[in-house]
Amino acid sequence: MDFNDSPAEAGFRAEARAFLERHTELLAPGETPPGPFIGEDPEAVRRSQAWQALKFDNGWACLTWPTGFGGRGLGPMEQVIWTQEELRYRTPVNIFSIGIGMLGPTLMKHGTHGQKTRHLRKMARGDEVWCQLFSEPGAGSDVAGLTTRARRDGADWLLEGQKTWNTGAHFCKWGVIIVRTDPAAPKHKGLTCFIVDMHSPGIEIRPIRQMDGGSGFNDVFFSGVRVSDENRVGAVDDGWRVAITTLMNERAAIGARGMTGFGPADLVRLAREAHGPRGKAIEDSAVRARIADFHVRSAGLRYTTYRTLTALSRGETPGPENSIHKLVGAPLRQQMAALGVELQGQAGAAMDPGYGAQAAWLAAPGMRLAGGTDEIMRNIIAERVLGLPAEPRTDKDLPFAAMRGNRS
Numbered sequence: 001m002d003f004n005d006s007p008a009e010a011g012f013r014a015e016a017r018a019f020l021e022r023h024t025e026l027l028a029p030g031e032t033p034p035g036p037f038i039g040e041d042p043e044a045v046r047r048s049q050a051w052q053a054l055k056f057d058n059g060w061a062c063l064t065w066p067t068g069f070g071g072r073g074l075g076p077m078e079q080v081i082w083t084q085e086e087l088r089y090r091t092p093v094n095i096f097s098i099g100i101g102m103l104g105p106t107l108m109k110h111g112t113h114g115q116k117t118r119h120l121r122k123m124a125r126g127d128e129v130w131c132q133l134f135s136e137p138g139a140g141s142d143v144a145g146l147t148t149r150a151r152r153d154g155a156d157w158l159l160e161g162q163k164t165w166n167t168g169a170h171f172c173k174w175g176v177i178i179v180r181t182d183p184a185a186p187k188h189k190g191l192t193c194f195i196v197d198m199h200s201p202g203i204e205i206r207p208i209r210q211m212d213g214g215s216g217f218n219d220v221f222f223s224g225v226r227v228s229d230e231n232r233v234g235a236v237d238d239g240w241r242v243a244i245t246t247l248m249n250e251r252a253a254i255g256a257r258g259m260t261g262f263g264p265a266d267l268v269r270l271a272r273e274a275h276g277p278r279g280k281a282i283e284d285s286a287v288r289a290r291i292a293d294f295h296v297r298s299a300g301l302r303y304t305t306y307r308t309l310t311a312l313s314r315g316e317t318p319g320p321e322n323s324i325h326k327l328v329g330a331p332l333r334q335q336m337a338a339l340g341v342e343l344q345g346q347a348g349a350a351m352d353p354g355y356g357a358q359a360a361w362l363a364a365p366g367m368r369l370a371g372g373t374d375e376i377m378r379n380i381i382a383e384r385v386l387g388l389p390a391e392p393r394t395d396k397d398l399p400f401a402a403m404r405g406n407r408s
């Protein structure tokens, strides 16, 4: 493991810092970078777009994207260095991780020349925000079981059905949707991917209210929504291949994010302020032992992240440790936030954005679901990392329409 920047990396870091110093300021001690966007505040969306445009215009957006699409054609290590530095500064909430992190790379791989030219630069500059329309009420982990249909209508397609948990759909201009085009084919084979204009007639977006009071994601209903065949991504009935590209990028993006947000240092600060039954909580050896345990586990995860960074820095592909980040990191974050809430006693029941423990605790269950649930991550590690036998998949070769519950 190599913890030091190479001279070139150090120079790049200095350049990144100089840009950030010029345009924003360092976070105050104890201040955490913004978490996921959970509100409906249009002003927060505008601030986020303005920051993205400033980065793009100065060459600090989409560093790994090819220059032709507005990137700089740099390596993943430069992207990691930029992200590390940006997280130290006061910047708006990031509303682009789905578009830029997942859907942009999907269009680069499977999109037509026209689609790439029309969309990628505007996406990279944040002028148009994108959402992912994959999950349905009956298809989440098993997303290939989806039932939203698309039927040919001349040069167009007509979409009918419902998607759910669609992050940011209420402020997005474009979505990437996977729909069923051939119910007679086995479930993975009759799917097609489209780009859909979220302002099309026939789309209804209903925000879902979350337990933290926010409303970051939505139910999206499609009633005869017309989509031109020009907006098809990949071949008809070959949408699963397109979806897999998006899902692989989703897991890599979540894994690479590492451990940010509420952590052991916040617990120490809270324990110094909080009163237990016998004085300050920090005087209680049981509290100190719990915080120390979290510190050790967080450090283990951080060093696992460094292994990934070292591989990237040497131009190698990171190994299976990338799958571990999310499976270990999300529950760890949930447990640390729970202790943060507990340390505040009765005050812990009140939402206090200053401490961040409540927000982290309420967001944690979602982090264990999004991008692959804990159980799905275990399946992936079991099958692809440890080489254990795959789960039996009895429906793999059956026509989708012949499966129980899908007969119309």
Ligand SMILES: Cc1cc2nc3c(=O)[nH]c(=O)nc-3n(C[C@H](O)[C@H](O)[C@H](O)COP(=O)(O)OP(=O)(O)OC[C@H]3O[C@@H](n4cnc5c(N)ncnc54)[C@H](O)[C@@H]3O)c2cc1C
Pocket (backbone or CB within 6 Å): 098, 131, 132, 133, 134, 135, 136, 137, 138, 139, 140, 141, 142, 164, 165, 166, 167, 168, 217, 365, 366, 367, 369, 370, 371, 372, 373, 374, 375, 376, 379, 391
């Ligand atoms: C914060 C957040 C943001 C999201 N954003 C989006 C978005 O922008 N676009 C989008 O399309 N979707 C989005 N999702 C949806 C997300 O992809 C799904 O929640 C996820 O795939 C799980 O699907 P599900 O909720 O339907 O649960 P299910 O798949 O129904 O799972 C229910 C339970 O069964 C378990 N389970 C399922 N299959 C197996 C198996 N084979 N083996 C063992 N256990 C299993 C699961 O682990 C889980 O505990 C988001 C979700 C969250 C929490």
